[in-house]
Amino acid sequence: MPYAVTWLDVFTSVPLTGNGLAVVHDADDIDEATMLAFARETHLSETTFVQTATDERADYRNRIWTMGGEVPFAGHPSLGTAVAVARRHGERSARYVQQTKAGCQPIEVEFGGYAARAAMMQQPASFGPEPDLGDVMRAAGLSAGDAHPSLPPQVVSTGWDHLVAPVRDEALARAAPPDRKTLRALLEPLGAGVLYLAAVDLDAGCARTRGFFPDHAAITEDPATGSAAGPLLAYLRERAGTNELTIEQGVQIGRPSKIECSWEQDRPRVAGDVVVVAEGRLLLSD
DSSP states (O other): OEEEEEEEEESOSSTTSSEEEEEEOSOTTOOHHHHHHHHHHHTSSOEEEEEOOSSTTOSEEEEEEOSSOEESOOHHHHHHHHHHHHHHTTOSEEEEEEEETTEEEEEEEEEETTEEEEEEEOOOOEEOOOOOHHHHHHHTTOOGGGBOSSOOOEEEESSSEEEEEEESOHHHHHHOOOOHHHHHHHHHHHTOSOEEEEEEETTTTEEEEEEEEEOSSSEEEESOOHHHHHHHHHHHHHHHOOOEEEEEEOGGGTOOEEEEEEEETTEEEEEEEEEEEEEEEEEOOO
């Protein structure tokens, strides 16, 4: 049977920038091998499959796949999927609770003009180990002296573990040439999905970031990593009292993105613009 597919760009209001996402609707009967195969077919950082929720608190279940396999949670697939669901249901404004392997996350969607606006509440933050600073910078192709002098690397999660690694300035973040073998050796023992380099301006409440993860064939640089933006805000709130943060990412790979983060009650709220760029059907043979 054909499955409706929505293709979107997330954390941007400009088509063909931001972080691309393919959403497959009504996917209850698609098996996991096919999900992985289609995720590889799209060659996007993530592809999602909307299924019937198995948690009574949720409106739908969001299965999130990279080219390497399913992941427990991610940022731009959460916002983009909510926009795709609202568009498919003909809703200009919606509040959903999505179910992922990390739990249930509330998401708000508002259409206005060409782009939609979406925001989600991530899980409360958990703070993990602080790996050796030299090892972290080496995996990024940098030296220990390039690290931020007062913000050490740390694993942080608001649904998925990521390694937050502040550097001294934006020029260093731009120039970082990570090594796949060293990056994999660093992240896998930590259980972290992404090395998130961040040049942070605490006074201005902004950051320039780059997100790297080793996939099955190479290093992938993520245009916008919403699941790391929440942890970065949580990290900076814990260490510097930051409650709001605007993140720019993806510039180096020609996919500029903007992520807006704020702290609400006990967790980060991550928001951004979303644009639909294509709609179609996925045709699978019996």
